[in-house]
Amino acid sequence: MESTCHWSTIPPELALEITAHNANDIPTLCAMSLASKTTRSFAIIHLFSSIHFSRTEDVALWCDMVAQTPALAEVVKYVKFWDRSPTVTPSVMKILSQSWDVSAIPPFPNVEVVEYNGDGTVPIAIKGGQTTIFPRIQKLRLINVYFDLFAKLTGLIGACGRVKSLTLDSVRVEEPSEPEPLDPEVSVAIPDLTELEELWVKECNNDYDSEDIIFRLIDEYPTPSHLRTFALERFEDEDYQTCSLGAAEKVLQVSAPSLVNLTLDPRFPDTEDAEILEMFQRLPAFPALDSLTFWLSDSHGVEQVVNSLEGAPNLTRLNFRLALYADFYEDVQYGLALILEDAFPWGASECMKKIITRKFPSCRNIVFQFCIPDDMEMHFRRGMRRRTEARLKERLEESGADIADCLHIEWLNTEFEPVVYRATNGKPAWGMSWSEEWSEPETEASDCESEYSDELGSLPSPSDLDMYDDEDF
Secondary structure (H helix, E strand, O other): OOOOOOHHHOOHHHHHHHHHHOOOOHHHHHHHHHHOHHHHHHHHHHHOOEEEEOEHHHHHHHHHHHHHOOOHHHHOOEEEEEOOOOOOOOEHHHHHHOOOOHHHOOOOOOOOEEEEEEEEOOOOOOOOOHHHHOOOOOEEEEEEEEEOOHHHHHHHHHHOOOOOEEEEEOOEEOOOOOOOOOOOOOOOOOOOOOOOOEEEEEOOEEOOOOOOHHHHHHHHOOOOOOOOEEEEEOOOOOOOOOOOHHHHHHHHHHHOOOOOEEEEOOOOOOOOHHHHHHHHHHOOOOOOOOEEEEEOOOOOOHHHHHHHOOOOOOOOEEEEEEEOOOOOHHHHHHHHHHHHHHHOOOOOOOOHHHHHHHHOOOOOEEEEEEEOOOOOHHHOOHHHHHHHHHHHHHHHHHOOOOOHHHEEEEEEOOOOOEOOEOOOOOOEOOOOOOOOOOOOOOOOOOOOOOOOHHHHOOOOOHHHHHHOOHHHO
16 A cells, blocks of 8 residues: 655645745645645745735735735735836836835745836835834845936935935936935935945936036935945946946945945946046055956956055955947947957066966955846857857967966856856756747757858957947947
8 A cells, every 4th residue: 555645744844845945836736735625825925925016906916815824914024116127017116106005915024135126206205114024134125217306316215214224226316406305294204325235336327417426425414334236237238337436436435344245337438447446546455355357348347456456455356347238249249359459468578477466465266257138049040159158268378368277267147147058958947937029049969169160160269340330349
């Protein structure tokens, strides 16, 4: 007679491990939630750990679900208000911009991350502040949103209490020179950044003010004294300013003693190279810094910036990040060649490795990171990736960098996360939904050689670049 094991007899620790193993398998989790009350209690932990509100109907549906199963509200860790399709009406961000009563949502006692993402504004006039709905909020992410008053941005940040992580990605303040006064009925909290540990900035500015968002936040409100991560990111648009040089210096001067991870884009449009280098020379040492990342481009030399820094004695990892974004592989080739031509060689009297060792004596890992969009062909064609890596290594060897023993190469997605490729077919491990207009790029049949090998060709040498205009890239 076959023995059976009832789920209720499985130790809770083992049941949690089983459901955690299927955390990204939604169909399996749904099946588990229907199998029994016991399996359901474990499955919903992962099914509802992150929820997205993309339409107003979603909010009403969630309220009904919580009314029937109150435990749902307790398992949510991440809440996103996201316009998946801003053209759909009514969109949730549109309603938010019209002072929609978000306080009608039942509280989320364990949510730590709140994200507003979409072409619209976000609510600041929530009764009792954001902490009424999200009492344990730790991270606030603002992506693709705008404010007609700087006070509304600071009011939202202030309403979240002392958050530990703040992301400002494509945030705009469209404040006119003579703005209308803020509605007196709107209670605006003062932001307190003293407990901030992570600050991520990408394409963030004030359209009507020479002093950008970051500068004003640091200048007008309590500044972070324990900042561990500061990132000035960019991706596609090289002419778009992440933040001003003055704002970057303000943050770095205050947080240099505590910073552990630092990402810098040395590109500051409308700023002379001499001013940029002088700013880095004024900075103090970074005693706690462990990881330093530089964005490479074809117009600014990172070598001069490294030489300008006072030093980071405990740095163990130095990253060089390159954005490869183009519709055609040939354009990627020449764009990469332009960057490599400008970035190397380092130093007239000493090689790249000696310069890095002198500035960062504990550094043992030099990592080059290629960032490409998730739907780009190179994610699916390992022959392209291998040839790109080979050209990088060739250029480093030609320039006498002498870093082969500590060189590493990574491929990142648009969230700057390492991409894992399947060994069997070279495809990325994630699953994507393709529209009718776009289909998944073809994948090579073998590890390196394939029917596509002839068309891939090799990357151009620097001498080949004279026939191309830099504006093409």
